[in-house]
Amino acid sequence: MTRKIVVTGLGATTPLGGDVETTWRALLAGESGISTLEQEWVERHQLPVKFAGQAKVKAKDILSVPETKRLDPASQFALIAAREAWADAGTPEVAPERLAVEFATGIGGVWTLLDAYDTLNASGPRRVLPMTVPMLMANGPAAAIGMDIAARGGVRTAVSACASSTEAIANAIARLQSGAIDIVVAGGCEAAIHPLPIAAFASMHALSRNNENPTGASRPYDTARDGFVMGEGAGALVIETEEHALARGAKIYAYLVGGSVTSDAHHITAPDPEGTGAARAMIEALDQAGAKIEDVVHINAHATSTPVGDIAEYTALKRVFGDHLNKICVSATKSSTGHLLGGAGAIEAIFTVLALYERTAPPTLNLQNQDPEIPIDVVTSPRKLPEGEILAISNSFGFGGHNAVVAFRSAN
Amino acid sequence: MALSQAEVLTGLAEIVNEETGIDTTQVQMEKSFVDDLDIDSISMLTIVMNAEEKFGVTIPEEKVADLKTVADAVNFITEAQ
CATH class of the missing domain: 3.40.47.10 (Thiolase/Chalcone synthase)
Known part of the structure; x- marks a missing residue:
């Protein structure tokens, strides 16, 4: 049987705004989320790229202190986006076994990994935090969301670099078509505005070096385009069978x-x-x-x-x-x-x-x-x-x- | 200068609050970390690590299992200073 699949909830935290509405309005208004990085490590490392699209709203201003301590920044963005999407969908009532998560990341908890390595070098193994492994693992964001909404139908993480979260959404279709799942929270996140990924992407000449004009640096299709601009944040979509959405009277944004x-x-x-x-x-x-x-x-x-x-x-x-x-x-x-x-x-x-x-x-x-x-x-x-x-x-x-x-x- | 028991308790309560979100007023001497405060083992290890840093003491790994109540931890830290 082929089921119709609908999108019933949206959530995001991006360089344009801390939620979907703010992000979308800023996008339509032609705003840029790109700015010069003021962090001291830019000059300390003499990075060749000195700008990026930083999340407009800091995760620590939204989440509780324990959440920010136990989650990598990538998972923090993921949780913020997923909670917004879940609320936007009307906080659906669904059996936990019929609720799944498909949430992607390209790199995973890179801040956690590299901070822990700095700690190891500076202070030795006894100072490496016990939460380091669960925080750095690529499935960390999906797992955090799954625990937050009590999803017991399977929590998975697609990792395919910059295709990751589109793959996650594609995977959600198969989950819903199987008939075993009614709702999937799908999406992806990234928090890699750290000197090492910037140095590494710059080293392969993938990044724009337009330090003089950050807001003009990302210029797709323009003859002067010279590379991409790193951004951070997350997006989440609540995706469900049309049958399930109609039965609970949900708002339907579009068919997937x-x-x-x-x-x-x-x-x-x-x-x-x-x-x-x-x-x-x-x-x-x-x-x-x-x-x-x-x-x-x-x-x-x-x-x-x-x-x-x-x-x-x-x-x-x-x-x-x-x-x-x-x-x-x-x-x-x-x-x-x-x-x-x-x-x-x-x-x-x-x-x-x-x-x-x-x-x-x-x-x-x-x-x-x-x-x-x-x-x-x-x-x-x-x-x-x-x-x-x-x-x-x-x-x-x-x-x-x-x-x-x-x-x-x-x-x- | 060594801290008093009360000062250690206040500092420890702050560490517990930062790690778990448990209100500092709930961190009382007779409370058990596991049974009363519902602190999991990974949080307990983090609390121990942060306490070592904050109070300038060393809490041996084999000693951690003996720190069942807040009083156990406060007494150990106070004496170890």
């Missing part, structure tokens, strides 16, 4: 109609320049939706603002949509939020859902000279989407050759 994961087996970091795997993921997601390419009106692109990545995604889009691509409006919201790595797919899925729900595609910042090799219709100010039943997709790709795509259909 497709989710697909493919892999390139091409190169550990470089995207397949032919875009074959990415295209296959989009086609499979649309097939699951029972949709034609002409049904798609909007795409939230992966579009990280790297020279090769943006081109490779365009190649894949062209491969899938052909001439219909001219009729699709594309938003590259990392221009505003930065790249939340394992949290990126989740917040972009939320943006895609809200674009359908409010019939408004969000803008792309900093597009001054569009790359002539990427001739697509980029949304640069909020764009009205058509009435009637419409479809939108969100793409995420990750180091390792991971491609993940989710498709949503309007419900209102």
